Amino acid sequence: MSDKVTAKSDVVVGLILLGLAILFFALSFTLPVRRAGLSPTTFPRFVTIVMALLASGLIVQGVRKQKAATAVSEKRSADEVTRRRRYALRFVLLAVLGIGYTQLIRFLGFVVATPFMMAGTMLLFDEKKWYRIVLVAVISTTVLYGLFRIVFRVPLPRFDLW
Amino acid sequence: MAAVIDAVIFVLTPFHFLFLFIGVAGGIIVGALPGLTGSVGIILLLPFLFYVPPAVALIMLSGMFCGAIYGGSISAILISTPGTPSAAATVLDGYPLAQKGQAGKAIGVATIASTIGGIISVLCLIFIAPQLARFAVRFGPVEYFALMVFGLTVIASVSGASLIKGLLSGFFGLLIATIGMDPVMGYPRFHFGVTNLLLGFPMVSVLIGLFAVSQIFVELEGVGKPQKVFNQSMGRVLPTWKEFKGLLTVIVPSSLLGTFIGIIPGTGGAIASFMAYNEARRFSRHPEEFGTGSLAGIAAPEAANNGTTGGAMVPLLSLGIPGDVVTAVMLGALMVIGVRPGPLLFRQSPQIMNSLFVGLMFAQFLILGLGLLSVRIFPKVLKVPVRILFPIILALCFLGAFSLSNSIYDMLIAFLFGLVGYAMRKLGFGTAPVILGVILGPIAEQELGRALIMSHGNWGTLFQSPIAIFFYIISLFSVSYSLKSGLRKAKPRTTG
Structure with missing residues (x-):
């Protein structure tokens, strides 16, 4: 990332963290206050105040860096642009796959959902040979099921669509 | 003596020894694979x-820690990519020696140096940790609070490039x-009406997400890039007796230096290995050989980084504060299995501590055996395709998150924290300070x-407590030192 982009992202992240600190600080007023000893509000308030100060510092630092950074136009090659786009797509698909897996496993169960999750992840990691995808997905799921369900007796989610 | 014999018997029980073996062997593989570190290895366990x-969990975790630190040298030597940050200094001489067709000897020296470094650090751990724990057992809540404040100032030390971000x-x-x-009144805070949040975020899921799942997203960036492999001859593995004798003058002081640095919270193997490398070059009769494949240039950082393992466990086991990132993850893992490191652990569960010490000693010999016997297998380990490895790791992450409380919600939290970690x-924000x-x-x-x-x-x-005041003073010193070095780093940028 260029200095200018880093500085900009620092400002944005600083603002997000500052907002978070303010939100939690405000919410701490909904908690009960204890006269003697440590109140449930004390620690969160200390944390949020320091966090707000640090976030403000990051914002100031980011703004200063933005001003100091020379506007260097970053020209990217067509290949680089395509690579970045592909990565962005892969990132989104893996995020959807992971979240989808955690939602579907409760209905499909571990044995059914896991091979699909693994196959999808392998595809995203550019595995092209379908037989390898099937073998790895099925064998890994079987080994993990055997180890955790049979040996460790973990009650893995089961197929429960109805 | 009877306690030591009991501990030896405990560790050598086939079932227990198998877990130690899995820890060490798994650690070596995890350390050797670029992208996977000791922290990720511990999370996968x-x-x-x-x-x-x-006790078995503890020796397995410690085996993973030592194995991963050693394993980092393998990829550093073979493909010039340190498997762990601790092995960065090993690249300087390990890779040039491998390029000369002596990769086997480079790994052999790294293995021997790591083993000796590990043994020396375990001996220091055995002598220092119980004494420190005996002293710390007098601590009351005031001293403990001050100690935790000091532990939290380690954040400043593990902050990485930017202190403010750390x-x-x-x-x-x-x-x-x-x-x-x-934790005092048991009053629910900030749960936003979500029942699952009443108990807070599950720590295991946060650990898994921040360290392991986020790494999978990082690896996704490298898709399409060719994987580095080693296709040259390995050559002889063991150094000659004369070479070995010459190296001892480097290995022993580097091991002690590594152990000492490891004891200081917030340091770690990377700092120790570079310091040992510099010292070895400074005291060498042939400093010009450093950087061209010098055996001393491999032995010094390897002895030092494995020396930090026992050192980093001193504050972890005796005080309950982590010495570096890996021990911070280990602390989390131990708390999950119901072991709270600290002075009381020595008093309440001496058999666990004895087993750990003996297990750590055996782990060093396992590193020696596995390292020397597997030299010709290591290039094959580096060929494991990431497109197979990381989907399996993702499945293990989900299982790890689920296993603690058999909750699908925990799996979701691990994945979401993976996105946050990425x-x-x-x-440019480190994940270690979050932990x-x-x-x-x-x-x-x-x-x-x-x-x-x-x-x-x-x-x-x-x-009112002198011990607490001592901890506040060293906390202030720790923060001001980090601030000073942070400012020193930032100065050339702003003025330049």
């Missing part, structure tokens, strides 16, 4: 830890820790609460 006795990460961790029941890494905040924050709050209850709400009690 989490799902297995719940089903073994705490501190923000640490306070983000502390903020996460405030969600759920408050974003943090891309934006320190999440782990030490509630302990600090609890001890503060206890101290205030015992003193009937008198805040002055926090400054």
Whole structure:
């Protein structure tokens, strides 16, 4: 990332963290206050105040860096642009796959959902040979099921669509 | 003596030894594979830890720690890519020697140096940790709170490039820790009406997400790039007796230096290995050979980085504060299996500590045996395709998150924290300070609460203990040192 982009992202992240600190600080007023000893509000308030100060510092630092950074136009090659786009797509698909897996496993169960999750992840990691995808997905799921369900007796989610 | 014999018998019990072996061998593989570190290795062990006795879990984790630190040297030597940050200095001479067709000897020297470094550091651990714990057993809530404050200042040391970002990460961790029941009154805080949040975020899921799942997203960036492989001859593995004798003058002081640096919270193997490398070059009769494949240039950083393993466990086991990132993750893992490191552990569970010490010693010999016998297998390990490895790791991450409380919600949290961890890494925020905040924050709050209850709400009690004042002073020193070095780093940028 260029200095200018880093500085900009620092400002944005600083603002997000500052907002978070303010939100939690405000919410701490909904908690009960204890006269003697440590109140449930004390620690969160200390944390949020320091966090707000640090976030403000990051914002100031980011703004200063933005001003100091020379506007260097970053020209990217067509290949680089395509690579970045592909990565962005892969990132989104893996995020959807992971979240989808955690939602579907409760209905499909571990044995059914896991091979699909693994196959999808392998595809995203550019595995092209379908037989390898099937073998790895099925064998890994079987080994993990055997180890955790049979040996460790973990009650893995089961197929429960109805 | 009887306790030591009992511990030896415990470790050599086939079932227990198998777990130690899995820890060490797994650690070597994890360390050797670029992208996977000791922290990720420990996280991948989490799902297995719940089903073994705490002592076995502890020796398995320690084996993983030592194995991973050593394993990092393999990829450093063979493909010039350190498997772990601790092995960065090994590249300087290991890779040039491998390029000369002596990769086997480079790995052989790294293995021997790591083993000796490990043995020396374990001996120091055995002698120092119990003494420190015996002293710390007198600590009350005030001293503990001060100790946790000191532990939290380690955040400044593990902050990485930007101090302000590191501190923000640490306070983000502390903020996460405030969600759920408050540790003093048990009052639910910041749960936003979500029942699952009443107990806060599950620590295991946060660990898995921040360290392991985020790494999968990082690896996704490398898709399409060719994987580095080693296709040259390995040559002879063992150094000659004369070479070995010459190297001992480098290995022993480097091991002691590594152990000493390891004991200081917030340092770690990377700093120790570079310092040992520089010292070895400074005292060498042939400093010009360094950087061209010098055996001393491999032995010094390897002895030092394995020396940090025992050193880093001194504050972890005796005081309950982590010495570096890996021990911070280990602290989290131990708390999950119900072991709270600290002085009381020595008093309440001496058999666990004895087994750990003996297990750590055996782990060094396992490193020696596995390292020397597997030299010709290592190039094949590096050929494991990431497109197979990381989907399996993702499945293990999900299983690890699920196993703790058989909850699908925990799996979701692990994955979401993986996204948070990835974003943090891309934006230059370290994930290690978050973990320190999440782990030490509630302990600090609890001890503060206890101290205030015992003193009937008198805040002055926090400054009445000389030990507590000592910890506040070294905390201030730690923060000001980090601030100073942070400013020194930033100066050339702003003026230049």
